[in-house]
Amino acid sequence: MDSPRSNSHTVAELHHKQPAFRGLEAGHLACSGCGQALGARLVTEAIGPDVIIANATGCLEVFTSAWPRSSWRVPWIHSLFENAPAVASGIEAALKAQGRATKVVALGGDGGTFDIGLQSLSGMLERNHNVLYICFDNEAYMNTGVHRSSSTPHAAMTMTSPSGKMRMGKRHLKKDLLAIIGAHQIPYAATATVAYPSDLRAKVRRGIEIEGAAFLLVHSPCPLGWGHDGALSIEVARLAVETGIFPILEMERGNVVTAMKIRDVRPVVDYLRPQERFHHLFDDSPEARDELEHLQQLADHNIERYRLTASQPEAHDSEGVDTVGRGGMRWS
Amino acid sequence: MPTLTRGSFAHGATSLSLKTGDWRLQRPQHRHKAAPCATECPAGENPQAYIAKVAEDDLRGAWETLVAANPLPAITGRVCHHPCERGCNRGSFDQPIAIHNLERFLGDRAIDERWNYPINTPSPDAPQVAVVGAGPAGLSAAYHLIRRGFWVTLFDAEPEPGGLLRSALPPYRLPREVLNREVERLLAVGIVFKPTHRIGRDISIDELRADFPGVFLAPGTSRAREWTIDGVVPSDLRTGLDLLREWNSIGALPEYNRVAIIGGGNTAIDLARVMRFMGVEEVHLITFQRLPGPGVRPKDAMSATPREIAQALEEGVKIHEARGVRRLIMRGDTVVGVEVVHMKELDHHGRREPVAFEGTETILKVDQVIPAIGQQLDAATFGRALTLPGVFVGGDARMAGGTVSGAIGDGRRAAIAIQNYLEGLPEDVAVPLRSIAFNELNVNYFEHAPRVQAPLLAVEQRCADAEIEGALSQGTIVGEARRCFSCGKCMSCDNCWTLCPDNSVLKTERTEDGWQYVFDYDHCKGCGICAHECPVGFIDMVNEP
Numbered sequence: 001m002d003s004p005r006s007n008s009h010t011v012a013e014l015h016h017k018q019p020a021f022r023g024l025e026a027g028h029l030a031c032s033g034c035g036q037a038l039g040a041r042l043v044t045e046a047i048g049p050d051v052i053i054a055n056a057t058g059c060l061e062v063f064t065s066a067w068p069r070s071s072w073r074v075p076w077i078h079s080l081f082e083n084a085p086a087v088a089s090g091i092e093a094a095l096k097a098q099g100r101a102t103k104v105v106a107l108g109g110d111g112g113t114f115d116i117g118l119q120s121l122s123g124m125l126e127r128n129h130n131v132l133y134i135c136f137d138n139e140a141y142m143n144t145g146v147h148r149s150s151s152t153p154h155a156a157m158t159m160t161s162p163s164g165k166m167r168m169g170k171r172h173l174k175k176d177l178l179a180i181i182g183a184h185q186i187p188y189a190a191t192a193t194v195a196y197p198s199d200l201r202a203k204v205r206r207g208i209e210i211e212g213a214a215f216l217l218v219h220s221p222c223p224l225g226w227g228h229d230g231a232l233s234i235e236v237a238r239l240a241v242e243t244g245i246f247p248i249l250e251m252e253r254g255n256v257v258t259a260m261k262i263r264d265v266r267p268v269v270d271y272l273r274p275q276e277r278f279h280h281l282f283d284d285s286p287e288a289r290d291e292l293e294h295l296q297q298l299a300d301h302n303i304e305r306y307r308l309t310a311s312q313p314e315a316h317d318s319e320g321v322d323t324v325g326r327g328g329m330r331w332s
Numbered sequence: 333m334p335t336l337t338r339g340s341f342a343h344g345a346t347s348l349s350l351k352t353g354d355w356r357l358q359r360p361q362h363r364h365k366a367a368p369c370a371t372e373c374p375a376g377e378n379p380q381a382y383i384a385k386v387a388e389d390d391l392r393g394a395w396e397t398l399v400a401a402n403p404l405p406a407i408t409g410r411v412c413h414h415p416c417e418r419g420c421n422r423g424s425f426d427q428p429i430a431i432h433n434l435e436r437f438l439g440d441r442a443i444d445e446r447w448n449y450p451i452n453t454p455s456p457d458a459p460q461v462a463v464v465g466a467g468p469a470g471l472s473a474a475y476h477l478i479r480r481g482f483w484v485t486l487f488d489a490e491p492e493p494g495g496l497l498r499s500a501l502p503p504y505r506l507p508r509e510v511l512n513r514e515v516e517r518l519l520a521v522g523i524v525f526k527p528t529h530r531i532g533r534d535i536s537i538d539e540l541r542a543d544f545p546g547v548f549l550a551p552g553t554s555r556a557r558e559w560t561i562d563g564v565v566p567s568d569l570r571t572g573l574d575l576l577r578e579w580n581s582i583g584a585l586p587e588y589n590r591v592a593i594i595g596g597g598n599t600a601i602d603l604a605r606v607m608r609f610m611g612v613e614e615v616h617l618i619t620f621q622r623l624p625g626p627g628v629r630p631k632d633a634m635s636a637t638p639r640e641i642a643q644a645l646e647e648g649v650k651i652h653e654a655r656g657v658r659r660l661i662m663r664g665d666t667v668v669g670v671e672v673v674h675m676k677e678l679d680h681h682g683r684r685e686p687v688a689f690e691g692t693e694t695i696l697k698v699d700q701v702i703p704a705i706g707q708q709l710d711a712a713t714f715g716r717a718l719t720l721p722g723v724f725v726g727g728d729a730r731m732a733g734g735t736v737s738g739a740i741g742d743g744r745r746a747a748i749a750i751q752n753y754l755e756g757l758p759e760d761v762a763v764p765l766r767s768i769a770f771n772e773l774n775v776n777y778f779e780h781a782p783r784v785q786a787p788l789l790a791v792e793q794r795c796a797d798a799e800i801e802g803a804l805s806q807g808t809i810v811g812e813a814r815r816c817f818s819c820g821k822c823m824s825c826d827n828c829w830t831l832c833p834d835n836s837v838l839k840t841e842r843t844e845d846g847w848q849y850v851f852d853y854d855h856c857k858g859c860g861i862c863a864h865e866c867p868v869g870f871i872d873m874v875n876e877p
Contacts, residue, residue, distance in 0.1 A: 011838060014850065015835070
């Protein structure tokens with residue numbers, strides 16, 4: 001079998017010959033199968049090289065910048081857990097003063113966004129800085145050792161929300177961050193997932209092009225923290241959408257304007273079963289059965305609330321949006 | 333304005349110097365697998381390879397890929413029972429690709445556009461091979477021998493080439509114009525055709541061996557298999573193939589009102605339909621096999637093409653499935669009826685045998701019974717030849733499955749064997765690629781799409797001479813080709829390249845067969861996302877050595 005003619009370039013050279021710009025290079029220290037590493041690479045690919053990134057503390061910051069090396073091919077700054085939006089606001093103001101059109105993007109995890117940086121994020125949105133804030137949502141503080149955040153879903157097990165006699169994992173619900181973002185009346189906010197790269201890319205571009213603050217929540221599976229095989233990261237992210245657990249939405253000035261339809265709604269157990277963090281829900285006990293049903297009801301509630309079902313298949317529903325074809329149709 | 337380079341990072345500090353590849357326990361590996369359409373094809377075609385070219389609008393390239401295995405696509409696209417479509421993985425998703433329509437389209441297009449077969453003329457001093465029998469096996473062998481650089485002389489007992497294609501296939505399945513044009517074009521590649529040369533009458537096998545270092549015998553099966561029931565044979569008994577041949581050459585049949593045809597193969601079905609077209613009132617077809625359908629195992633089903641069976645039923649042929657003829661009811665030495673009994677094939681000590689069940693008999697009034705249960709080799713002429721050095725046998729004479737496509741495949745294999753024999757090469761022992769199963773694909777990335785439907789003549793318009801299945805337009809054909817899953821073969825969809833978290837799938841120049849990614853094993857951590865998300869199952873995860 002012929003192998004592709006890479007004889008004109010070595011593999012090392014090929015890294016610099018890729019047909020799309022890739023702002024996050026190989027050699028980073030993310031775990032095998034990391035959803036966030038993929039998400040960050042897809043995001044930089046969509047933005048292009050003319051950007052300055054402010055990164056909150058978190059996995060992404062740690063695994064891309066182990067001294068003395070950097071995986072970033074774009075200007076990138078890390079300051080603290082809580083102030084990435086403030087740093088981004090300052091960069092944006094400075095660029096504006098200089099009359100430059102370079103884009104500003106702030107990146108954070110769910111810990112830095114839902115919890116620690118929420119105040120500065122709120123300030124950035126309220127002042128409507130021309131910044132795209134992207135939160136990679138892996139639903140816990142993975143970097144510190146899988147500790148619960150306000151984004152951790154109900155009943156998920158983490159080091160600080162263990163399952164046992166008293167509790168079935170996290171007692172509280174996942175924070176509805178999008179509603180909080182929506183309350184700021186910013187021009188554009190959306191959710192996306194690494195399972196649907198074309199949809200993610202389109203939303204990043206939209207967020208970048210829009211004048212004013214934009215927010216994007218990207219569902220990013222964490223094989224280590226969620227306890228699934230690294231090969232299943234995309235599969236698990238896809239199931240989160242297909243079960244209604246993670247709705248894919250677009251919001252303008254606080255109103256949900258589009259919701260990705262689910263063509264074939266799957267039962268929530270399909271999403272939960274591959275993940276160790278929900279393992280205890282499959283115990284043979286009344287508490288486990290109750291919580292399993294609770295999660296199903298939460299998913300059903302999302303489906304009702306955002307009207308995620310449709311009478312007919314659509315090109316951009318949960319099945320159609322990831323259709324591929326011969327010769328890289330996905331990106332054409 | 334400062335300009336930013338594509339890689340605006342400081343080279344000395346890039347993380348590329350960190351080789352995360354040593355974290356890996358398993359590595360992804362590109363491994364082509366055979367598509368089931370290819371492993372199922374008796375003619376040795378790889379439909380997936382030419383469908384890929386059709387999908388890219390390269391019709392001529394597709395035809396050249398196709399005729400590398402089968403030189404008669406306009407014919408097989410019409411008459412083959414297309415096991416490729418039964419194997420097609422898309423059948424487990426929605427409906428199989430209409431491979432026979434694609435094949436026929438390419439064959440027709442090549443005839444219309446006069447595309448030349450991709451063949452180099454053999455050198456003037458190249459060895460000579462004799463091929464006996466200008467049916468599908470002989471034509472295929474002759475073509476593949478020429479392609480391999482041998483001169484070929486093709487002998488046939490009949491005045492025109494085609495063998496069974498001409499004598500047994502009714503024109504509503506294979507229009508004579510298509511047959512003539514395709515076979516003429518094939519012979520024109522440099523095959524010397526000697527018609528009306530019957531072996532044993534006009535020329536002997538020993539004479540052939542003296543003149544040709546290699547001989548391929550594909551004479552077909554001209555003798556009807558013996559058929560009696562309890563020793564009773566009607567005086568005017570004719571076999572199904574015999575009647576079909578007679579009708580194909582003179583266009584007439586003996587006068588019947590009600591007939592019972594025995595057999596479940598294509599000959600039985602063809603004859604039954606011809607009889608209906610010729611106005612026979614009641615045509616009964618009696619077979620111990622079952623009508624194909626859901627829940628019927630392929631080995632229990634009638635061997636005739638399901639499409640032909642369905643059309644025969646539309647045309648009023650009465651098929652008695654799982655039945656056998658127990659007794660002929662005779663008046664003198666002519667038939668007036670048959671006793672039909674329930675029958676089923678059962679395992680008898682490892683052999684499957686039809687068993688009749690007592691007490692289930694019924695009487696069917698017919699004026700003739702016609703066995704269509706197969707033919708055998710004329711052993712008197714050919715029996716001795718089968719063991720001579722330099723003499724090879726193929727096609728129906730070798731019982732190679734009794735299909736046109738099987739015979740074409742046999743001809744190709746014979747050509748390879750003859751080449752190996754004449755050039756003193758060892759026998760071919762290439763291990764075939766593993767066929768890929770439906771559950772090895774990731775069908776999340778495919779959309780449902782209905783299969784094309786070729787236009788069919790309405791039942792009341794059908795006659796023996798008009799082709800029943802119509803042609804499709806180029807747009808429809810290309811659209812159909814784009815439904816192909818490309819099982820086991822890279823289709824450059826960019827999925828692995830898009831979804832690698834470690835930027836370790838790199839795109840490079842595309843190869844001939846559409847593959848254009850390499851793995852960066854210095855950085856790949858072996859997560860397996862690329863393998864899991866590959867729609868076509870082209871990537872395997874293998875343990876690190």
